[in-house]
Amino acid sequence: xxxxxxxxxxxxxxxxxxxxxxxxxxxxxxxxxxxxxxxxxxxxxxxxxxxxxxxxxxxxxxxxxxxxxxxxxxxxxxxxxxxxxxxxxxxxxxxxxxxxxxxxxxxxxxxxxxxxxxxxxxxxxxxxxxxxxxxxxxxxxxxxxxxxxxxxxxxxxxxxxxxxxxxxxxxxxxxxxxxxxxxxxxxxxxxxxxxxxxxxxxxxxxxxxxxxxxxxxxxxxxxxxxxxxxxxxxxxxxxxxxxxxxxxxx
Amino acid sequence: xxxxxxxxxxxxxxxxxxxxxxxxxxxxxxxxxxxxxxxxxxxxxxxxxxxxxxxxxxxxxxxxxxxxxxxxxxxxxxxxxxxxxxxxxxxxxxxxxxxxxxxxxxxxxxxxxxxxxxxxxxxxxxxxxxxxxxxxxxxxxxxxxxxxxxxxxxxxxxxxxxxxxxxxxxxxxxxxxxxxxxxxxxxxxxxxxxxxxxxxxxxxxxxxxxxxxxxxxxxxxxxxxxxxxxxxxxxxxxxxxxxxxxxxxxxxxxxxxxxxxxxxxxxxxxxxxxxxxxxxxxxxxxxxxxxxxxxxxxxxxxxxxxxxxxxxxxxxxxxxxxxxxxxxxxxxxxxxxxxxxxxxxxxxxxxxxxxxxxxxxxxxxxxxxxxxxxxxxxxxxxxxxxxxxxxxxxxxxxxxxxxxxxxxxxxxxxxxxxxxxxxxxxxxxxxxxxxxx
Numbered sequence: 001x002x003x004x005x006x007x008x009x010x011x012x013x014x015x016x017x018x019x020x021x022x023x024x025x026x027x028x029x030x031x032x033x034x035x036x037x038x039x040x041x042x043x044x045x046x047x048x049x050x051x052x053x054x055x056x057x058x059x060x061x062x063x064x065x066x067x068x069x070x071x072x073x074x075x076x077x078x079x080x081x082x083x084x085x086x087x088x089x090x091x092x093x094x095x096x097x098x099x100x101x102x103x104x105x106x107x108x109x110x111x112x113x114x115x116x117x118x119x120x121x122x123x124x125x126x127x128x129x130x131x132x133x134x135x136x137x138x139x140x141x142x143x144x145x146x147x148x149x150x151x152x153x154x155x156x157x158x159x160x161x162x163x164x165x166x167x168x169x170x171x172x173x174x175x176x177x178x179x180x181x182x183x184x185x186x187x188x189x190x191x192x193x194x195x196x197x198x199x200x201x202x203x204x205x206x207x208x209x210x211x212x213x214x215x216x217x218x219x220x221x222x223x224x225x226x227x228x229x230x231x232x233x234x235x236x237x238x239x240x241x242x243x244x245x246x247x248x249x250x
Numbered sequence: 251x252x253x254x255x256x257x258x259x260x261x262x263x264x265x266x267x268x269x270x271x272x273x274x275x276x277x278x279x280x281x282x283x284x285x286x287x288x289x290x291x292x293x294x295x296x297x298x299x300x301x302x303x304x305x306x307x308x309x310x311x312x313x314x315x316x317x318x319x320x321x322x323x324x325x326x327x328x329x330x331x332x333x334x335x336x337x338x339x340x341x342x343x344x345x346x347x348x349x350x351x352x353x354x355x356x357x358x359x360x361x362x363x364x365x366x367x368x369x370x371x372x373x374x375x376x377x378x379x380x381x382x383x384x385x386x387x388x389x390x391x392x393x394x395x396x397x398x399x400x401x402x403x404x405x406x407x408x409x410x411x412x413x414x415x416x417x418x419x420x421x422x423x424x425x426x427x428x429x430x431x432x433x434x435x436x437x438x439x440x441x442x443x444x445x446x447x448x449x450x451x452x453x454x455x456x457x458x459x460x461x462x463x464x465x466x467x468x469x470x471x472x473x474x475x476x477x478x479x480x481x482x483x484x485x486x487x488x489x490x491x492x493x494x495x496x497x498x499x500x501x502x503x504x505x506x507x508x509x510x511x512x513x514x515x516x517x518x519x520x521x522x523x524x525x526x527x528x529x530x531x532x533x534x535x536x537x538x539x540x541x542x543x544x545x546x547x548x549x550x551x552x553x554x555x556x557x558x559x560x561x562x563x564x565x566x567x568x569x570x571x572x573x574x575x576x577x578x579x580x581x582x583x584x585x586x587x588x589x590x591x592x593x594x595x596x597x598x599x600x601x602x603x604x605x606x607x608x609x610x611x612x613x614x615x616x617x618x619x620x621x622x623x624x625x626x627x628x629x630x631x632x633x634x635x636x637x638x639x640x641x642x643x644x645x646x647x648x649x650x651x652x653x654x655x656x657x658x659x660x661x662x663x664x665x666x667x668x669x670x671x672x673x674x675x676x677x678x679x680x681x682x683x684x685x686x687x
Contacts (some may be wrong), residue, residue, distance in 0.1 A: 008298055015407045047639070048638075048642045049638075049642070050632075050642075071641065071646075071647065072638060072641035072642045073641045073644050073645055073646045073647070073650075075642075076641070076642055076643060076644035079645055080642075082642050084639065084642075087639075088635060088636055090636060090639075090654070090657065091657060091661070092656070092657025092658065092661050093653055093654075093656075093657045094659045097653075098640075098643075098653070101649065101653060102640075102643040102644050102645060103644075105643075105644040105645045105646065105649060106644035109644065116347065123452075140454075143659075151478075152480075158643060162643065162644065228509075229571070241660075250431050
């Protein structure tokens with residue numbers, strides 16, 4: 001599904017990713033854990049195609065396509081979805097308008113017909129109900145005045161509607177209370193499928209109780225330094241990242 | 251008194267000659283026209299050393315004075331209105347002007363909505379009319395050279411009187427249609443009597459490919475407890491130099507809501523002179539301007555809080571692409587007696603290209619000590635992070651930009667209460683964005 005080889009990335013002359021290798025298979029949920037500043041968010045932005053980063057070496061291949069040669073919108077159409085750690089507020093753009101524009105843009109890129117308005121509304125209402133998103137929230141400007149939990153639910157709603165094949169959750173648990181964490185996790189779990197992979201980036205093991213990963217990778221100083229099963233997350237929770245910081249110094 | 255001896259440029263000479271030729275043929279009192287022209291001629295066309303025209307140098311922009319348009323024949327007027335498209339489908343009482351002349355036979359004076367009276371201006375000027383005493387109500391305008399030119403040359407227009415609640419919108423259609431460049435000077439006076447309400451729509455359009463020089467003035471005197479909704483659209487031709495003025499006096503407890511949308515002209519300058527003349531009046535004055543290519547668009551605004559306890563809000567949004575230049579000049583004046591004034595003015599510009607320019611000049615002149623007044627001006631580019639967010643959801647870059655630009659202008663347009671008109675304005679924005687490619 002997704003294969004990252006020897007990825008070297010810098011921003012403003014600062015090296016963030018140092019020869020990162022990562023493979024995520026179809027149907028897999030891979031978690032990436034690691035201390036602050038280890039490059040987790042950078043990795044998610046580079047996969048999604050944010051411009052500020054300079055890729056010096058390496059490749060990112062999704063289902064045989066070289067993502068690094070594609071614009072962010074092309075990557076989205078190819079199946080990449082990044083649930084932002086801090087979803088942006090867009091004044092003046094109603095959430096519904098935004099959702100429709102995004103869905104139809106991706107359909108267009110894939111050569112599908114645009115959704116009819118009734119079909120669109122039906123899909124949104126069904127997906128919103130599962131995430132306990134009230135209708136009036138959808139009429140408001142995107143993310144403007146939304147609580148942290150509402151913003152994250154809106155991200156998962158977009159994920160559900162856009163039906164990506166490779167989903168990145170960048171610290172989706174940050175700013176969530178217990179109830180919101182449950183709703184968001186259930187939303188993600190409902191999207192698990194043999195054709196869809198997830199990359200779950202988090203500091204804490206807590207999220208992984210709800211979204212149970214198949215593999216856990218530890219990231220430090222811009223590389224994956226250890227890979228294991230879900231028990232690795234528990235080990236990290238107990239011992240912290242101290243062991244892996246030494247790797248960084250070495 | 252200094253005469254016309256200061257006239258220097260071909261345009262100024264042309265205007266002086268034109269005035270000599272037409273002053274006796276235009277309807278009404280020659281003396282008052284001559285006074286207006288003399289005021290204009292003293293300083294001639296304003297240039298960049300005149301503070302109010304610092305960013306819109308009319309002496310440089312108006313190379314030659316176009317000849318004033320003749321009265322169109324019935325067929326010409328009909329053809330011109332047939333091809334004029336600006337908000338033409340909106341359900342309204344249409345009051346059309348072609349080449350500066352009121353198209354009398356297109357308005358059935360016996361079938362007007364209740365509470366609406368229309369008097370053609372040329373006849374009123376020629377024969378005298380009580381309402382003429384109320385023409386030119388705003389001193390700020392009378393001192394203005396663009397307005398003085400209109401007062402000198404105004405050939406026709408209408409005077410409207412509104413009594414009671416008029417729900418049918420009144421659509422003032424200013425159409426200039428001519429292959430060769432022509433000048434027009436149309437004047438409209440709207441009298442909104444105490445307690446009345448009215449929805450006014452103005453559209454200004456002209457044929458592409460000629461340097462038309464429309465100079466239109468709309469004056470509004472709204473009494474106490476009046477409600478006025480006003481939408482103005484500049485859909486002028488691609489080579490026109492469009493000058494326009496809205497001069498108004500609002501009574502007490504009045505409510506005024508206005509937007510000027512600029513989607514046309516090579517050069518435009520729209521001036522608003524608003525006097526809040528009675529207590530507890532509220533005015534919302536918005537602008538949404540779209541400029542590209544080498545267009546120049548100027549919005550100049552003077553809001554005088556002449557009575558205490560009034561509230562004014564000004565929100566101007568300008569999108570500048572290509573090598574275009576936007577200008578916003580806004581001044582809120584609060585004399586010493588206008589306590590408890592609440593005035594807030596905001597001008598925001600979005601620069602879409604390296605060559606785009608914006609001149610923002612907000613000013614406050616406050617002499618009262620118990621007021622809340624503020625102004626803000628911003629110039630910026632599209633937010634890269636927002637663009638990335640939209641693109642990461644699958645929107646191609648141009649589409650993401652369009653959505654953000656539409657949202658930016660939408661904040662000014664959303665105040666329009668007539669849904670049909672609001673949607674038509676949004677379509678105009680969409681059309682502009684599509685043409686941007």
